[in-house]
Amino acid sequence: MSLSEQTIQIVKATAPVLAEHGETITRHFYQQMFSQNPELLNIFNATNQKTGRQQAALANAVYAYAANIDNLGVLTAAVQRIAHKHASFNILPEQYPIVGKHLLEAVTHVLGDAATDEILNAWREAYGFLAALFIEVEEGIYRESELAEGGWRGTREFKVVNKVQESELITSFYFEPVDGLPVADYQPGQYIGIYLHPEQSEHRCIRQYSLSDAPNGRSYRISVKREGKGETQGMISHHLHDNVHINDIVELCPPSGDFYLNPRSEAPVVLLSGGVGQTPMLSMLNSLVHQGHQQPIIYVHGAMNSRVHAFDQHVREHTEQSDNIEQILFYDEPTGACSGYHHAGKTDLELIRKKIDLPGAHYYFCGPLGYMAMVKKSLQSWGVTEDRLHYEVFGPHKDL
Ligand SMILES: Cc1cc2nc3c(=O)[nH]c(=O)nc-3n(C[C@H](O)[C@H](O)[C@H](O)COP(=O)(O)OP(=O)(O)OC[C@H]3O[C@@H](n4cnc5c(N)ncnc54)[C@H](O)[C@@H]3O)c2cc1C
Ligand code: HEM
Numbered sequence: 001m002s003l004s005e006q007t008i009q010i011v012k013a014t015a016p017v018l019a020e021h022g023e024t025i026t027r028h029f030y031q032q033m034f035s036q037n038p039e040l041l042n043i044f045n046a047t048n049q050k051t052g053r054q055q056a057a058l059a060n061a062v063y064a065y066a067a068n069i070d071n072l073g074v075l076t077a078a079v080q081r082i083a084h085k086h087a088s089f090n091i092l093p094e095q096y097p098i099v100g101k102h103l104l105e106a107v108t109h110v111l112g113d114a115a116t117d118e119i120l121n122a123w124r125e126a127y128g129f130l131a132a133l134f135i136e137v138e139e140g141i142y143r144e145s146e147l148a149e150g151g152w153r154g155t156r157e158f159k160v161v162n163k164v165q166e167s168e169l170i171t172s173f174y175f176e177p178v179d180g181l182p183v184a185d186y187q188p189g190q191y192i193g194i195y196l197h198p199e200q201s202e203h204r205c206i207r208q209y210s211l212s213d214a215p216n217g218r219s220y221r222i223s224v225k226r227e228g229k230g231e232t233q234g235m236i237s238h239h240l241h242d243n244v245h246i247n248d249i250v251e252l253c254p255p256s257g258d259f260y261l262n263p264r265s266e267a268p269v270v271l272l273s274g275g276v277g278q279t280p281m282l283s284m285l286n287s288l289v290h291q292g293h294q295q296p297i298i299y300v301h302g303a304m305n306s307r308v309h310a311f312d313q314h315v316r317e318h319t320e321q322s323d324n325i326e327q328i329l330f331y332d333e334p335t336g337a338c339s340g341y342h343h344a345g346k347t348d349l350e351l352i353r354k355k356i357d358l359p360g361a362h363y364y365f366c367g368p369l370g371y372m373a374m375v376k377k378s379l380q381s382w383g384v385t386e387d388r389l390h391y392e393v394f395g396p397h398k399d400l
Contacts, residue, residue, distance in 0.1 A: 003129050008069050010122035015066035021110050022059030029106035037098055042204040043089055048396055057396035080258045083137040087256040088193030088208050090154050096131040145254035150182035155195055155251035163246055166310035171241055172223040185215035187260030188287035189280040193253035198239040207236045212279040214286035225276035259392040268296040268358040272375055274367025289318055298356050302330040302347040306338040328352050349378040357382050366392045373400045
């Protein structure tokens with residue numbers, strides 16, 4: 001299937017309108033969709049709606065599609081990222097017409113008289129084309145997960161077999177499948193979708209958590225930070241800490257995600273994280289150690305202080321056992337009880353440039369948005385090329 005030339009021209013010509021009204025359209029879209037299809041409240045994250053982060057992510061995606069509709073190749077990476085995220089929510093083909101209907105209604109509502117039949121028909125066709133693309137890519141992900149050894153499609157029941165407090169704020173959960181069969185391997189850096197229904201929530205909630213250890217074929221580990229407090233207390237992170245215990249059963253979607261260690265690269269690797277952003281880095285570090293990676297591995301981590309700093313001892317053991325692994329620690333606000341850190345204050349890559357500006361190195365980073373923007377800017381200013389920069393956003397995606 002391909003788009004007609006007329007549709008391409010009309011959609012491209014209306015792209016600037018979307019840039020102007022994008023978030024108004026997507027806000028209206030979600031309001032209408034949830035009032036007419038309330039079952040979808042069991043899929044979408046209500047907080048991301050409240051904070052507007054999901055509206056912004058969708059508006060940006062729709063705008064990028066319209067602006068590049070005559071050159072869709074540039075969107076390949078974005079389509080992969082969104083499809084992997086969708087896969088962790090188990091998004092199904094039959095849900096696309098529902099979203100399409102409400103999106104078109106929202107465009108009509110916001111554009112008013114400017115939304116002519118010609119424009120709406122062009123957008124209907126363009127949406128159908130994009131939906132078909134997502135459905136195909138997502139089916140590919142589902143099939144791959146299902147066919148992998150230890151794999152499955154949709155959700156599968158897992159038992160919490162261990163729960164370990166790693167710091168004042170971070171706790172790890174170990175899961176094994178209830179059916180006692182193996183579990184699929186994953187690429188270090190990927191995440192799982194967890195499905196929970198806390199008593200205080202009217203709806204089921206789905207969240208993503210990066211797998212925080214190397215794959216082992218038997219179990220998965222995630223490490224969760226308590227997010228926010230008071231009015232901004234995160235629903236599921238607190239529920240996991242307070243109410244999910246050893247022997248409880250949860251449902252998990254198979255591992256997915258497009259942020260992972262290049263499995264073939266023999267280059268130096270620099271893993272940079274802020275706070276709980278270190279979870280995918282731990283999976284990468286442990287996998288590199290298992291693989292016997294010979295090139296330098298530099299683990300750069302920033303935490304507030306030792307009270308909230310998780311996995312210090314674990315990373316330290318790797319550095320003691322391997323000559324090619326080094327850890328560099330920044331503590332924002334060290335207390336008198338803190339030791340073993342290298343720099344006081346927020347992560348500043350200029351201070352450690354000599355150690356991490358390595359020819360051909362790949363850089364993987366994860367943390368708060370401001371942290372990642374700083375990392376990207378510094379690395380780019382040193383001339384690190386785009387293909388060697390890899391990052392994950394712990395929430396609705398945002399370009400840095
Ligand atoms: C790919 C991926 C991987 C991830 N991996 C990890 C991981 O390894 N470990 C981990 O701990 N987390 C991880 N996350 C984040 C995780 O999925 C959840 O988003 C996180 O646990 C918060 O969920 P919650 O239900 O507690 O918060 P939610 O209730 O969903 O709230 C989301 C955020 O908004 C804040 N908030 C709540 N209410 C308000 C309000 N009224 N105004 C403003 N802000 C508000 C909360 O404090 C929280 O920070 C990952 C996310 C993604 C997308
Ligand atoms: C062509 C149509 C669609 C587009 C362009 C689209 C786009 C997006 C984008 C850009 C994101 C954010 C991705 C990220 O954070 O990396 C997203 C997330 C999501 N999408 Fe879609 N999507 C489409 C269809 C659907 C459908 C049919 C459903 C199911 C009802 C759906 C459900 C979701 C959910 C649940 C999330 C996560 C929301 C959150 O984290 O709060 N999407 N989508």
